[in-house]
Amino acid sequence: MKQVKSALIKHSMLALALLFISFIDYFYRNLFDSSYNPFVSLLLVILTLSATIYFSHKYYLRPYKILFSEVNNCYKEMINELAMDEDNNLPSQKQAHSLEEMLNLYKSAQKHQLEMVCQLKNTNKVLDQNNKFANAIVQITSEILRSGDIHGILQLILNKAIEIIPNAQKGSILLYNEDYLEYKAMYGYDMEALKDFKFNFNEIFQYHVEDIYEPMIITEIEKFNSKLNKDKFNVLKDTKSFDLKCSISCAISIDNQFYGTINIDNTENSNAFIDEHKPIIKYFAEQIGVALKNAQLLEKILYLSHYDSMTNICNRSYCEEQIRVLHKECEKNNQGYSLVVLDMNDLKQINDSYGHEAGDKLIVTFTNYISSMEQKPDIFGRIGGDEFALVYSNRTNDQVIALLKDIKCYFSHIPFHYNNRDLLNITFGFGICSYPDEASDIPTLFRIADQRMYDDKRKSKTFKIK
Structure with missing residues (x-):
């Protein structure tokens, strides 16, 4: 040319x-x-x-x-x-001898550049997803450490899973309570309609696979759920829980024990989820396990901080806190309550004669009966070694005295039994002060009830060791 x-x-x-x-x-x-x-x-x-x-x-x-x-x-x-490098196979490395050849080279280079742009876009998409994933990890971890609201944490984890897993449109978290699974968090479903819905373990996806803890992808949801009984099937159908093309599900575990499932759904494409998505949902399932375990530990710590470990009734600080809450409610609603201070007799002599194990059993026997009464106190706490506080709301002093006399009558007929021996009949002294008739503040209520308790104690002390 x-x-x-x-x-x-x-x-x-x-x-x-x-x-x-x-x-x-x-x-x-x-x-x-x-x-x-x-x-x-x-x-x-x-x-x-x-x-x-x-x-x-x-x-x-x-x-x-x-x-x-x-x-x-x-x-x-x-x-x-x-030309990006020597291995990009572009013909630009060759000597061009005409304008046509140069134009062809340019077109080839332009095509390669477009391919590189597409690769960069895909890379940016992956990086953006990874960035969202990293942010979700930070936010979930922070919420687990900061918050004690387990339901809020579960909803946060589900929302982040929907945001990060490609093609996710709906989702749910089911927790297992040893009898059935129930919904604890949802996205895209009617929580009000499904809050009382329960699955048996043999009705969930994981029951039908060998390794229940590995993520799984399900495409025939309605066919799978056709095995449910008619009532359950209709509930799910009415709430459009079958309008799904594809689901990815993973079991939740705590210390290798099954605790529930997280399910992510798509309503448009039967190939919405692929194997690459399995590690992502497994991470969220693991985070739910961590959150639940932390919640259990927190609940245990809170219980130990609020309750007496031996008797399982309120300890002194929590008892006083509960009384303050009740006092404010009664002030606001113009209601009354009666405070009882009760002190057991003969505990020291039991400890000295039979050891502290016998004394502990004496206390547990006494508190277990009061806690099991049909008309048990609204607040019951151990405020000393053998001293207790009881609060009865919306009762007169005469009604409360009648209840306490019933307790005394019960123990007068049933001796305390230890090491195959009847040791004594449990007795105690008590004092009552009512709000607002006799005192308007808590310290005064305690002071009056305490003084009356000592007066009664002197009358009722009948130490007998057989």
């Missing part, structure tokens, strides 16, 4: 030169017809031809060559910039 263009240029220049020669010769003959000299005509032809070649080269051929060279160099630089 380059040779054809070069020949065309030369022929054009020759034709132009002949045209000028013909014009000069014609003009010379007409102008100097009487004194025409062939040698002069030849000289004019030579001069005209030289001038034509000179000016054609200067103003046409040379600029064209310069322009072509610049264009050629420009395309070479462009393609060299597009």
